[in-house]
Amino acid sequence: MGIEFRHVRKTYPDGTTAVEDFSVTIPSRSTTVFVGSSGCGKTTLLRMINRMVDPTEGQILIDDEEISGIEPVALRRRIGYVMQNSGLLPHRTVVDNVATVPVLTGTPKAKARQEALGLLDRVGLDRSLANRYPGQLSGGQQQRVGVARGLAADPNILLMDEPFGAVDPIVRDELQQELLRLQRELGKTTVFVTHDIDEAFLLGQQVVILQRGGVIAQIGSPQEILANPASDFVADFVGAKRGKRRLTAEEQGAGDDVLLVDAAGYPAGVISAPDGRLALSNSGPLSRSVSNKTDQAGDA
Amino acid sequence: MSWVWSHLDLIWSSTLAHVALCVPAIVLGFAVSVPLGYWASRSAGARGVLLTLGNILYTIPGIALVVLVxxxxxxxxxxxxxxxxxxxxxxxxxMVRSAADAFASVSADVRGSARAQGFSGPQLFWRVELPLAGPVLLAGVRVVSVSTISLATVAALVGIPSLGGFFTDGFQRSFLTEIITGLVAVLLLAAVFDVAIGLIGRALMPWNRRQRLSSAAAASFTIPVPQTGGR
Known part of the structure; x- marks a missing residue:
C-alpha cells in the first residue's frame, strides 16, 4: 500500500539525468518529505506521482497499481496538488478555484460550490472571501485556497511542491500548523517537497534527504536522522555539524526559564527549569506541543 | 455645415456600408488569428514563419491588394x-502577432498547475489559456479594429461604397467640407468600435477589471499588495 518508487530513473533528451536510481516506499496516511537543495530532483520525483513527468525507467505504484497504466488526466484528478505561488486560476473566483476538480469530474456546479465553501472553513478561510479573485488575496490566503483546492476531490494522496516557500516566516508558521492539524484530521498520504530542513522535520513522519540526481542521502524519521546522521553531507545539511542543533543551557536568570543557546552562542529557545531542574518532555518528541521549532533539538 | 445636414442620409448609408465591410474582416480576422497565434506560441518554428508572413502581407499596399483580390x-x-x-x-x-504574444503571456505556473489538477488538453485551452490570453487578445483586436476602419476607406478607389467616398468625391470637387465630414465620420466610427470592444472585454473578463481596480486602490493607499502567481 502507499506509493512505491522502484528503481526510477529520469533522463532528459538532452542527456541530463535528473534522477539516477530512486527507490522508496511512501507509507499511506502519513507525511513523507523530500528535502534537498535545488537540482536534487525532488520536484521531478513529486511530479512523477501524478504523471506530470514520466520516468525513463522503473515503475511507480500507487496501492500496488502501476501508474503507467493509468490515464494521466484521470490520475491527476484523484491526486491533490498544491504548489508554490498557489497556481490558482486568476480568472476564477476563490470558490470556483476550490471547486475546480469536482467540476471537471462532472459534479454539478451548484453542489461543487456548496462543498467548496465547507472546504474554505476547513482551511481556516472566511467565507466572505469566496467571491474574490485570487489577485485580491494575500499570499498566505492564496496558499490556503491552494490547499483547499487540493483537498476538494477528497483525494487519498496530496502532493505539495514547496507550498509555503514564498510566504513570510510568520505566515509560513501558521500554514505549517494548519497543515499538521489537517493531517491529524484527514490522514492523507502526503508527499511534501521542500528545501527547508526545519520544515521537513516539522511536517514529516518520514524524511528523505536527497543529494544531486535523486540520490538518497538518508531516509528516516526526524529523530533518527538528527540522532544518527548517516554521513557528513547529512550532518551538514541538518545543521548538526555547525552546532546549530546542539543546544546548551545558559545560566539561569531570575525566572523559571533557562535560555538555550546553540554551539555558536546564539539563543535558540528556552526550557523551563523550576528549582534549577530541567523539565523533561512527557508527551514524546512527535507531539509538537511547543511552538518553537527547535524543540526537537532536545534529543540531540 | 449645411452640406452635412442635407447629406445625413448619404453619411448614414456610407457608414453602414463601411461597417458592413469592416465587421466581417475584424471578426474573421480574430477567428483565424487565434488558432494561428496559439500555434505560434507553442512552436518557435511556426512563430518565425507566421510572423514573417504577417509582416510581408502587411507591406502590400492597400490599393494593390484591393485590385489583386x-x-x-x-x-x-x-x-x-x-x-x-x-x-x-x-x-x-x-492579429497573429498579438495572439501569439497573448498566449505566450499565460503564466507557465498557472498552466502547469491546471494540468496537475487534471484539465485535459482541450479543457486547458478553452477554460484556462484562452480566457487568460484575453486581455492581450483584446488589446490586439482594438488595434485591428481601428486600423481596419481606417483602411476600409480605400474601397472608394475601386468604386465600392464606404466612408472613403467622401475623400475621393471631396478631392475631385476640391470640396473641403466633404473631406472633413468623411474624416470625422471615420474617427467617430473607430471610437465607437473601440468603446464597444472595450465594453465587451469588461463584460467577458470581470476578473481583469476587478484585479486592476484592487491594485489601483491598493496603490493609492500604499498598502503592499501580495503578488499573484502570474509573473
Missing part, C-alpha cells in the same frame, strides 16, 4: 467582398 479569386471587381477579404488579410497580419 478579385483577380486572384475571380470575383467581379465591384463586389464588396473583395475589400473585406483584403481587410481580412491585414487584420490577420496584425
Amino acid at each position: 478579385p483577380v486572384v479569386l475571380g470575383l467581379p471587381i465591384l463586389n464588396p467582398v473583395n475589400v473585406t477579404i483584403a481587410l481580412l488579410v491585414y487584420a490577420v497580419a496584425i
Whole structure:
C-alpha cells in the first residue's frame, strides 16, 4: 500500500539525468518529505506521482497499481496538488478555484460550490472571501485556497511542491500548523517537497534527504536522522555539524526559564527549569506541543 | 455645415456600408488569428514563419491588394467582398502577432498547475489559456479594429461604397467640407468600435477589471499588495 518508487530513473533528451536510481516506499496516511537543495530532483520525483513527468525507467505504484497504466488526466484528478505561488486560476473566483476538480469530474456546479465553501472553513478561510479573485488575496490566503483546492476531490494522496516557500516566516508558521492539524484530521498520504530542513522535520513522519540526481542521502524519521546522521553531507545539511542543533543551557536568570543557546552562542529557545531542574518532555518528541521549532533539538 | 445636414442620409448609408465591410474582416480576422497565434506560441518554428508572413502581407499596399483580390479569386471587381477579404488579410497580419504574444503571456505556473489538477488538453485551452490570453487578445483586436476602419476607406478607389467616398468625391470637387465630414465620420466610427470592444472585454473578463481596480486602490493607499502567481 502507499506509493512505491522502484528503481526510477529520469533522463532528459538532452542527456541530463535528473534522477539516477530512486527507490522508496511512501507509507499511506502519513507525511513523507523530500528535502534537498535545488537540482536534487525532488520536484521531478513529486511530479512523477501524478504523471506530470514520466520516468525513463522503473515503475511507480500507487496501492500496488502501476501508474503507467493509468490515464494521466484521470490520475491527476484523484491526486491533490498544491504548489508554490498557489497556481490558482486568476480568472476564477476563490470558490470556483476550490471547486475546480469536482467540476471537471462532472459534479454539478451548484453542489461543487456548496462543498467548496465547507472546504474554505476547513482551511481556516472566511467565507466572505469566496467571491474574490485570487489577485485580491494575500499570499498566505492564496496558499490556503491552494490547499483547499487540493483537498476538494477528497483525494487519498496530496502532493505539495514547496507550498509555503514564498510566504513570510510568520505566515509560513501558521500554514505549517494548519497543515499538521489537517493531517491529524484527514490522514492523507502526503508527499511534501521542500528545501527547508526545519520544515521537513516539522511536517514529516518520514524524511528523505536527497543529494544531486535523486540520490538518497538518508531516509528516516526526524529523530533518527538528527540522532544518527548517516554521513557528513547529512550532518551538514541538518545543521548538526555547525552546532546549530546542539543546544546548551545558559545560566539561569531570575525566572523559571533557562535560555538555550546553540554551539555558536546564539539563543535558540528556552526550557523551563523550576528549582534549577530541567523539565523533561512527557508527551514524546512527535507531539509538537511547543511552538518553537527547535524543540526537537532536545534529543540531540 | 449645411452640406452635412442635407447629406445625413448619404453619411448614414456610407457608414453602414463601411461597417458592413469592416465587421466581417475584424471578426474573421480574430477567428483565424487565434488558432494561428496559439500555434505560434507553442512552436518557435511556426512563430518565425507566421510572423514573417504577417509582416510581408502587411507591406502590400492597400490599393494593390484591393485590385489583386478579385483577380486572384475571380470575383467581379465591384463586389464588396473583395475589400473585406483584403481587410481580412491585414487584420490577420496584425492579429497573429498579438495572439501569439497573448498566449505566450499565460503564466507557465498557472498552466502547469491546471494540468496537475487534471484539465485535459482541450479543457486547458478553452477554460484556462484562452480566457487568460484575453486581455492581450483584446488589446490586439482594438488595434485591428481601428486600423481596419481606417483602411476600409480605400474601397472608394475601386468604386465600392464606404466612408472613403467622401475623400475621393471631396478631392475631385476640391470640396473641403466633404473631406472633413468623411474624416470625422471615420474617427467617430473607430471610437465607437473601440468603446464597444472595450465594453465587451469588461463584460467577458470581470476578473481583469476587478484585479486592476484592487491594485489601483491598493496603490493609492500604499498598502503592499501580495503578488499573484502570474509573473
